[in-house]
Each structure stands twice: as C-alpha cells, then as structure tokens.
Amino acid sequence: GQQVMQIPQYQHVQEGEDFTTYCNSSTTLSNIQWYKQRPGGHPVFLIQLVKSGEVKKQKRLTFQFGEAKKNSSLHITATQTTDVGTYFCAGRGAGGTSYGKLTFGQGTILTVHP
Amino acid sequence: EPEVTQTPSHQVTQMGQEVILRCVPISNHLYFYWYRQILGQKVEFLVSFYNNEISEKSEIFDDQFSVERPDGSNFTLKIRSTKLEDSAMYFCASSEAGGFGYTFGSGTRLTVV
Numbered sequence: 001g002q003q004v005m006q007i008p009q010y011q012h013v014q015e016g017e018d019f020t021t022y023c024n025s026s027t028t029l030s031n032i033q034w035y036k037q038r039p040g041g042h043p044v045f046l047i048q049l050v051k052s053g054e055v056k057k058q059k060r061l062t063f064q065f066g067e068a069k070k071n072s073s074l075h076i077t078a079t080q081t082t083d084v085g086t087y088f089c090a091g092r093g094a095g096g097t098s099y100g101k102l103t104f105g106q107g108t109i110l111t112v113h114p
Numbered sequence: 115e116p117e118v119t120q121t122p123s124h125q126v127t128q129m130g131q132e133v134i135l136r137c138v139p140i141s142n143h144l145y146f147y148w149y150r151q152i153l154g155q156k157v158e159f160l161v162s163f164y165n166n167e168i169s170e171k172s173e174i175f176d177d178q179f180s181v182e183r184p185d186g187s188n189f190t191l192k193i194r195s196t197k198l199e200d201s202a203m204y205f206c207a208s209s210e211a212g213g214f215g216y217t218f219g220s221g222t223r224l225t226v227v
Contacts (some may be wrong), residue, residue, distance in 0.1 A: 029217070031213065033215055033216075035218075041220075042205055042218040042219060042220050042221050043157060043205070043216075043218045045215035045216055045217065045218075046215075046216070047215075047217055048213075050213075088156070088157060090157075092213075096175075100170060101147075101159040101162055101164070101170050101172070102159065102216070103159065104156045104157040104158070104159075105156065106155070106156045107156055107157075113167075
C-alpha cells in the first residue's frame with residue numbers, strides 16, 4: 001500500500017534558525033496536506049498542495065510540492081518558540097476519490113531553543 | 115471558529131468491553147473520518163464516512179469496529195471487544211467537501227487495561 005516517509009524524525013534548532021522537513025511518497029499523489037500538532041494537542045490543518053511544482057507561502061512557512069507529485073517539503077524561516085510541535089505531511093493517492101484517505105507521514109518533531 | 119467536539123476526552127476500559135467514542139462534526143461538513151494515534155507515533159487512518167455510509171476503511175478497521183451517524187449531528191465509533199493494542203488517541207475529523215483540509219477534534223484517549 002501507499003507509504004509516506006518523512007525526515008528528519010527530530011529537529012532541534014536555536015530560535016532564529018531555519019527548519020525544513022521533507023516528505024516522500026511511494027506512489028504519485030493527487031494532493032498533499034500539511035498539519036501541525038502541538039504537544040498534547042490534535043493535528044491542525046495548515047495547507048493543501050494540488051499542482052505539480054506548486055509553491056505556497058504562509059508568512060514564514062513555505063510549502064513545496066514536487067514536479068512528480070511524490071514529494072513535498074515545508075520550510076520555516078527564522079523559527080520562533082511558537083513553532084514548536086510535530087509537523088505531519090499527509091498524502092492522498094492519485095486515482096482515488098477526492099475524499100479518499102490521507103496517509104500521514106511519521107512527523108517531524110521540532111523543538112526550538114530560545 | 116467551528117470545532118469538532120469529541121467525548122469523552124479520556125476513557126479507561128477493561129479488555130473485552132465495548133466502548134463508544136462520540137463526535138460532533140462541524141455542522142455543514144459532509145465527510146467524516148476516524149483516525150488514531152498510538153502514543154508518539156503517526157496518525158493512522160481508520161475509516162471515512164460520506165452520504166451515510168462507509169466510503170473507505172483500513173485493515174485496522176476490522177469486524178470489531180463500527181461507525182454510525184445516528185442523527186444529524188453525532189458520529190460514533192464503536193469498538194465491540196477492546197484489546198490492549200486498541201489503546202491510543204482516537205481523533206474524529208470532518209471536512210467540508212472532498213479534497214479539503216480536515217478539522218480534527220481534540221481526541222479521546224482510550225486506555226484498555
């Protein structure tokens with residue numbers, strides 16, 4: 001079945017440093033979503049990417065979808081302590097329904113030292 | 115901002131007992147999901163529900179699991195005979211339309227002893 005791998009598993013940064021997490025799918029995706037989960041919390045939707053090569057920005061966050069629609073990345077510029085949490089990518093396989101299941105990556109746990 | 119509400123927040127049950135986890139999705143959302151997350155691990159898909167029927171389910175969602183939308187607002191997950199390995203955080207989620215982002219509830223932490 002479809003697998004979504006995410007690296008790194010952990011990332012420790014000093015406040016102000018940049019952070020990137022990478023997501024790779026074993027199969028082509030129709031779209032990919034990114035979620036943030038604060039410690040003890042629930043996943044919160046950040047963004048969805050649909051088009052090949054798509055790049056979207058939300059303030060200090062930049063999301064990219066690969067040309068082959070099999071990989072994605074999230075880059076945070078100048079991290080702040082409020083960025084702490086686990087970042088998950090979640091992919092929906094190509095060829096399925098628009099409401100087909102999302103397969104989550106293992107997540108990258110980000111800690112930010114002030 | 116509209117929320118997905120889940121009750122209870124924590125449930126402790128004995129192995130072999132039945133549990134029902136309850137969710138109230140956002141009122142104008144049409145697609146409903148259950149996911150679970152074993153402590154420290156990734157979020158795993160259980161089942162999706164649309165138009166009053168299951169649209170997709172995972173291998174985890176075996177005969178011990180069932181879902182229901184008994185009225186216009188509630189969406190429940192029943193585990194008939196719980197096992198130790200069912201211990202996890204169970205998240206309900208809903209989305210407005212196919213292909214939209216999910217709104218997750220705060221989860222029910224199920225502990226099977």
